[in-house]
Amino acid sequence: MAFNFFKKNKDKEENKTTPAAATTSSDRYMNLTVADIIQETKDAITIVFEKPANGINYKSGQFLTLILPINGKEVRRAYSLCSSPFVDDQPAVTVKRVEDGLVSNWLPDNLKKGDAVKIMEPMGVFTTEFASTNKRHLVMFAGGSGITPMMSIAKSLLTQEPDSIISLIYCNRDIESVIFKSTLEKMELDYEGRIHVIHVLDQAPMNWQGHSGLLNHDMLLKIFERIPSWGVEKTTYLMCGPEGMMVNVQKLLEEQKIEKSKIFKESFVAGTIDKELKAEGAEPSSDEIVTREVTVIYSGEEHKFEVEPDTTILEKALDLGIDLPFSCQSGLCTACRGKCLSGKVKLDEEEGLSESEIEEGYVLTCVGHPLTDDVVIEIG
Known part of the structure; x- marks a missing residue:
């Protein structure tokens, strides 16, 4: 009956399922066809997707990361599913326009029925298990x-x-x-x-x-x-x-x-x-961020690389062509979450992780910097 807690980024404008051990990075992505676009208000639309042939599994409260080609670049934004897996046959997300929002304005202006949209698998832990015996x-x-x-x-x-x-x-x-x-x-x-x-x-x-x-x-x-x-x-x-x-x-x-x-x-x-x-007067961290080597284990493969002080672990991995999962790149959505098996990692933003996740050693690579030379992070 307990909820989990997650945060996400929507274009800085204005949603996590754990894959099986055999999951590869390509399994995280799929193309969904737009079945309908509903004008909810003057500034908000709901995008209804056709249900894929192999189905799509998600929990209420999760989100989809839309991957869109805008101005010659691949842009990712996370949007909550407004549909219910128990009620609605087709998954749907709602997008509200935001001033100067790149994706939130592009979608209502350009997206049409029949368009194919690349997405990442449903993610997010703002979820709960439902049971007919619950009374809450x-x-x-x-x-x-x-x-x-x-x-x-x-x-x-x-x-x-x-x-x-x-x-x-x-x-x-x-x-x-x-x-x-x-x-x-x-x-x-x-x-x-x-x-x-x-x-x-x-x-x-x-x-x-x-x-x-x-x-x-x-x-x-x-x-x-x-x-x-x-x-x-x-x-x-x-x-x-x-x-x-x-x-x-x-x-x-x-x-x-x-x-x-x-x-x-x-x-x-x-x-x-x-x-x-939080109470004021907390002591600032004395940890120094310098160039260090990290090891990232993802989809059964081990990647070793150095991360410079002005670069996050995710940014460096992407620069090297390592296809790690990510969405918001702001430390909110948890798509890039991994477990730090050894070493110490500094996070620029901890809002996306619950206290229990932090205690268990989880980190977010999109805002993470290695603080020791023995950092090993396992994702997925």
Whole structure:
């Protein structure tokens, strides 16, 4: 019943399955055909893919990495699956335009039905296992396109766990920017009493009866009064959206004495939520980054190479033509995650890893630098 925690990057704009031992790098990729493009709002589209002949296995809350040829270069971006493997026959992702976003603007302007899109296998650990015997309450806080993984999880939970319920607090700029508005309304009707959606609008219309303005402390207190109380053991809190929103939510949850083990968050951009909540005055690291040799084991092959101070382990591998898995290159999506078997690695960004993953020795090669001469990393 526990969720895992992952982060991902969406064009710095604005989702991990573990492959079998015999998996090769080529098995991580496939081509999907665009079956439909749905205009959700003025700025958001849902891309529905045809189900491949061999099928596609994914979990609710995971993401697809789209690999696109833009301006003569291969560009990768990760987008959450808004579909559910239990409900939807075809996988789908939702993309929202972002100012100056390379991919988020290219897709709605150029992608057409029938186009083939290269993707990496579904990844991400913002997931949970579903069981008909579960009885739990998921409290979801979403902002803007942060609704996408929540939609996937909500569809699955409502169909697979008849005794579980959802409270969704969904923040948007205005009523026209609410993604999946009609779908959410239908879900409330179809599953009456099991999903409760509370909309929060920055700019509310004159006849708006709900909450308006930013999701601040006082508003959160009022919203919490409307959320069913199922007790600590049966309630889990999820959040995905702008950093400011998640900071406010996490601060209130801490104020309410909610255990960290019951709180899970996902971020689409490199964030500061944990940094802002950490105590100040931490001692800076004295580790020096210099040129060192590393060994990377991937798909049964061992690669040895030197990594310079101004280069990450992934960057150097790609420069040498070693096809390691990656997506965001910002330390968020975990597509490049590997286990450090020996040595020490410094990460520029740790937000994509949970505390337990860090304790187990996992590192992210896209933001990793070797600190010792005996670094060995195994991927996959």
